[in-house]
Amino acid sequence: xxxxxxxxxxxxxxxxxxxxxxxLEIKDLEFFGLVGPTxxxxxxxxxxxxxxxxxxxxxxxIDNRLVNNLKPAERGVxxxxxxxxxxxxxKVYEQRKFSNLNFGLKVRRYLSEEIGRIVEKxxxxxxxxxxxxxxxxxELSHGQRQKVAVGRAVTIEPKVFLMDEPLSNLDPQxxxxxxxxxxxxxxxxxxTTVYVTHNxxxxxxxxDRIAVMKEGTIQQVGTPGEVYTHPANEFVSDFIxxxxxxxxxxxxxxxx
Numbered sequence: 244x245x246x247x248x249x250x251x252x253x254x255x256x257x258x259x260x261x262x263x264x265x266x267l268e269i270k271d272l273e274f275f276g277l278v279g280p281t282x283x284x285x286x287x288x289x290x291x292x293x294x295x296x297x298x299x300x301x302x303x304x305i306d307n308r309l310v311n312n313l314k315p316a317e318r319g320v321x322x323x324x325x326x327x328x329x330x331x332x333x334k335v336y337e338q339r340k341f342s343n344l345n346f347g348l349k350v351r352r353y354l355s356e357e358i359g360r361i362v363e364k365x366x367x368x369x370x371x372x373x374x375x376x377x378x379x380x381x382e383l384s385h386g387q388r389q390k391v392a393v394g395r396a397v398t399i400e401p402k403v404f405l406m407d408e409p410l411s412n413l414d415p416q417x418x419x420x421x422x423x424x425x426x427x428x429x430x431x432x433x434x435t436t437v438y439v440t441h442n443x444x445x446x447x448x449x450x451d452r453i454a455v456m457k458e459g460t461i462q463q464v465g466t467p468g469e470v471y472t473h474p475a476n477e478f479v480s481d482f483i484x485x486x487x488x489x490x491x492x493x494x495x496x497x498x499x
Contacts, residue, residue: 245306277440
């Protein structure tokens, strides 16, 4: 699929430096977690990869291609937002009309037969029941909305799948279920995935590797076990201690 490489990225908003000289390599097919406290720059980094904002300094490579000047639609990436960003007036899926699951396919002028085949396949992959097709987002639970948001993103088969705090609106029980589903979908789709969260336990339970961020800089990159057993500095150590260690160990043992 795609390797993502960030080279000396810096992004400023006025006098605030949101991302400060970040270099990072995300391997092909890797599930990579960006984690850190609110305001550390992780969402800005994700938006830079997506092309929603442009860097002031540095380069972004996707699949070994420099994408700095490419529009989001030209980068081969798809993003799931914290707010789901579903079309509220559209149904989950409607064959002859624009709907949440077929919108991107119709815009790209796919044939109706091919759209139906793709939507049916994606719905099965992400666990969207057919009975939900006629419903609008307001008629869905938070968990169901999240699945539709994921489904819409993967209909175009992206090279890189970007997820920004996708579980923050879910209750704990739904969160565990959706984490399992996201990891399963990642295995099935074989797509490089970058996953942003402020929750260290969540990141460690689901990611192959993680990067811990603080004030726009990366403090440590490693596997969950490496970061937990050998924190790079006092900040990372304190960040780990903030969480329930027994819960973390359970999550690590049950790696998805």
